[in-house]
Amino acid sequence: MIALIAWRNVWRNRTRSIAVIGAVVVGVWGLIFAFGFxxxxxxxxxxxxxxxxxxxxxxxxxxxKKDHEIKYFIPRGGITLESISQINEVxxxxxxxLADGMINSPKTAxxxxxxxxxxxxxxxxxxxxxxxxxxxxxxxxxxNPVLIPKSLAKKLKVKLRSKVVLTFQNLEGDIIAGAFRxxxxxxxxxxxxxxxxxxxxxxxxxNLLGLSNNIHEIAILLDKIENEPLVIxxxxxxxxxxxxxxxxxxxxxxxxxxxxxxxNMSIVMAIMMLALGFGMVNTMLMAVLxxxxxIGMLKAVGMRKGKxxxxxxxxxxxxxxIGTPIGMFVGIQTINYLNRVGVDLxxxxxxxxxxxxxxxxxxxxxxxxxxxxxxxxxxxxxxxxLYPGIKAIKLxxxxxxxxx
Amino acid sequence: xxxxxxxNVTKVYNETVVHVNALNGASFEIExxxxxxxxxxxxxxxxxxxxxxxxxxxPTSGKVEIAGAxxxxxxxxxxxxxxxxxxxxxxxxFNLIPVLTAKENVEFIMxxxxxxxSEMEKRSVALLDEMGLxxxxxxxxxxxSGGQQQRVAVARALASKPKFILADEPTANLDSVATSNxxxxxxxxxxxxxxxxxxxxxDQRVIEKARRVLTIEDGLIVxxxxxx
Numbered sequence: 001m002i003a004l005i006a007w008r009n010v011w012r013n014r015t016r017s018i019a020v021i022g023a024v025v026v027g028v029w030g031l032i033f034a035f036g037f038x039x040x041x042x043x044x045x046x047x048x049x050x051x052x053x054x055x056x057x058x059x060x061x062x063x064x065k066k067d068h069e070i071k072y073f074i075p076r077g078g079i080t081l082e083s084i085s086q087i088n089e090v091x092x093x094x095x096x097x098l099a100d101g102m103i104n105s106p107k108t109a110x111x112x113x114x115x116x117x118x119x120x121x122x123x124x125x126x127x128x129x130x131x132x133x134x135x136x137x138x139x140x141x142x143x144n145p146v147l148i149p150k151s152l153a154k155k156l157k158v159k160l161r162s163k164v165v166l167t168f169q170n171l172e173g174d175i176i177a178g179a180f181r182x183x184x185x186x187x188x189x190x191x192x193x194x195x196x197x198x199x200x201x202x203x204x205x206x207n208l209l210g211l212s213n214n215i216h217e218i219a220i221l222l223d224k225i226e227n228e229p230l231v232i233x234x235x236x237x238x239x240x241x242x243x244x245x246x247x248x249x250x251x252x253x254x255x256x257x258x259x260x261x262x263x264n265m266s267i268v269m270a271i272m273m274l275a276l277g278f279g280m281v282n283t284m285l286m287a288v289l290x291x292x293x294x295i296g297m298l299k300a301v302g303m304r305k306g307k308x309x310x311x312x313x314x315x316x317x318x319x320x321x322i323g324t325p326i327g328m329f330v331g332i333q334t335i336n337y338l339n340r341v342g343v344d345l346x347x348x349x350x351x352x353x354x355x356x357x358x359x360x361x362x363x364x365x366x367x368x369x370x371x372x373x374x375x376x377x378x379x380x381x382x383x384x385x386l387y388p389g390i391k392a393i394k395l396x397x398x399x400x401x402x403x404x
Numbered sequence: 405x406x407x408x409x410x411x412n413v414t415k416v417y418n419e420t421v422v423h424v425n426a427l428n429g430a431s432f433e434i435e436x437x438x439x440x441x442x443x444x445x446x447x448x449x450x451x452x453x454x455x456x457x458x459x460x461x462x463p464t465s466g467k468v469e470i471a472g473a474x475x476x477x478x479x480x481x482x483x484x485x486x487x488x489x490x491x492x493x494x495x496x497x498f499n500l501i502p503v504l505t506a507k508e509n510v511e512f513i514m515x516x517x518x519x520x521x522s523e524m525e526k527r528s529v530a531l532l533d534e535m536g537l538x539x540x541x542x543x544x545x546x547x548x549s550g551g552q553q554q555r556v557a558v559a560r561a562l563a564s565k566p567k568f569i570l571a572d573e574p575t576a577n578l579d580s581v582a583t584s585n586x587x588x589x590x591x592x593x594x595x596x597x598x599x600x601x602x603x604x605x606x607d608q609r610v611i612e613k614a615r616r617v618l619t620i621e622d623g624l625i626v627x628x629x630x631x632x
Binding site: 001004005008009012293294297298299300301302303304305307397398401 | 499
């Protein structure tokens with residue numbers, strides 16, 4: 001009957017209870033929406049960085065990354081590539097030649113990291129072709145084609161089909177240069193937006209550097225991100241002479257960012273719960289003070305403090321229990337809808353693209369996250385009932401009944 | 405055997421600031437089956453005495469025994485249980501639980517006593533019948549008149565099978581018809597079922613109906629009139 005009294009008490013002041021339930025609904029909905037959005041924001045960023053830049057795993061000569069010296073190529077790179085391609089979890093892979101150098105136009109020069117790529121492998125691994133905004137993917141120019149970022153083209157004051165000169169040190173340490181013609185311009189959509197990159201055909205760069213068939217880097221894309229620890233362990237075991245790194249090693253800032261977003265989400269949740277909690281405390285305190293005679297009577301006739309406390313607790317929990325599922329339902333429906341249609345942030349696309357984001361987001365949320373929000377509301381309601389509950393049990397029945 | 409024994413009870417309020425002696429050594433006994441009114445002017449100590457007899461307040465000195473048990477020594481928790489098992493309360497403003505029906509209000513006290521559900525059901529209906537409310541058992545307090553609400557309150561007080569019923573100005577908010585009805589019912593319960601009633605009242609109609617009248621003035625029992 002305590003539960004029955006508590007339930008009916010909730011509806012004694014409908015407007016007030018509906019306001020609290022409404023606050024719970026909006027709070028839960030808001031959290032699900034915010035979490036879904038932030039979740040997709042960071043997931044999108046990480047997945048873009050993996051798909052466009054780092055891949056899941058990269059292999060190098062152990063000394064290559066110290067100074068990017070071209071002499072540190074992967075021994076028997078072609079065989080290694082062939083052998084890794086046999087691993088079931090490997091979806092695509094790209095063997096690359098890397099060289100840091102200068103890119104010169106008739107007007108100016110700039111530092112650049114040049115990737116010599118296998119066109120098919122690179123398309124499968126990083127979808128480089130999909131980033132081209134002007135020109136084509138190595139089709140219209142047969143001799144020494146090069147892809148450069150649109151921003152770099154602007155800086156160099158060159159356009160499609162312009163000639164640029166790439167200058168490097170070769171294996172012997174001599175300065176060598178090659179003339180290349182711009183076949184396409186691509187939009188940088190990369191987490192590593194600060195470095196200028198250019199792409200040429202692998203064999204063109206190998207010839208220029210005198211590297212024959214050697215490569216500096218193998219980028220591996222897996223079927224699922226969850227398989228990364230398994231595959232990396234296998235590769236490390238098999239190629240202990242190479243430096244094998246996961247995207248976490250290559251871009252620790254991505255993991256840091258994920259952690260930061262989780263902390264931010266926790267802070268947002270704590271603030272929301274705090275606001276909700278104060279609303280509940282206020283409402284329940286009003287309910288207790290309005291009913292001080294009734295509660296005094298309950299104590300007078302022999303209702304124990306624990307039962308009075310439970311009654312106040314139940315009233316608060318009922319409001320949370322009504323509001324939370326509604327908020328969950330509305331929140332999940334909102335996220336599902338936005339996941340289907342996407343959220344277009346093209347108005348901010350310039351800034352977003354520079355940081356490696358897509359311009360259309362598809363918010364998504366784990367059910368476990370929804371459950372943790374629901375538990376958070378429950379705990380908040382529980383805590384919010386403490387003060388009004390204590391106030392109720394401390395009521396002196398004589399004082400409460402005196403004004404009768 | 406005395407149901408209530410009050411021995412030299414004093415009560416001083418605001419002990420540390422200004423001393424207000426609400427009771428100055430009141431002593432009396434009430435036997436089982438009595439129908440007693442405690443009367444006196446405002447500020448005479450009536451309500452304080454009733455609170456102390458009802459275990460809602462503690463005396464500053466002296467002793468209060470209910471059915472032989474010294475309640476002045478009980479802890480707050482023990483006192484709550486003692487009130488539940490031994491004392492029935494009827495308040496001036498009825499004080500029913502507004503969200504419960506008449507029947508649920510009566511059952512509520514038995515629920516606190518952890519009585520079996522079947523007994524709760526049977527006894528609440530029987531008591532409300534006795535109060536002439538058989539057709540209003542499913543009405544909430546707001547749907548009942550003042551007199552009907554007070555009769556529900558009496559039924560609730562009786563439901564716990566208390567040693568006595570303490571009624572604080574039970575007719576103060578009732579019209580003459582409702583007062584008369586209520587007093588008839590309480591007198592009948594007292595006569596036929598030997599229920600002990602103790603009232604505090606200003607109401608002449610209640611005083612006339614009482615078979616014993618204790619008059620309190622300045623915290624002392626100054627007159628004890630027993631009628632046939």
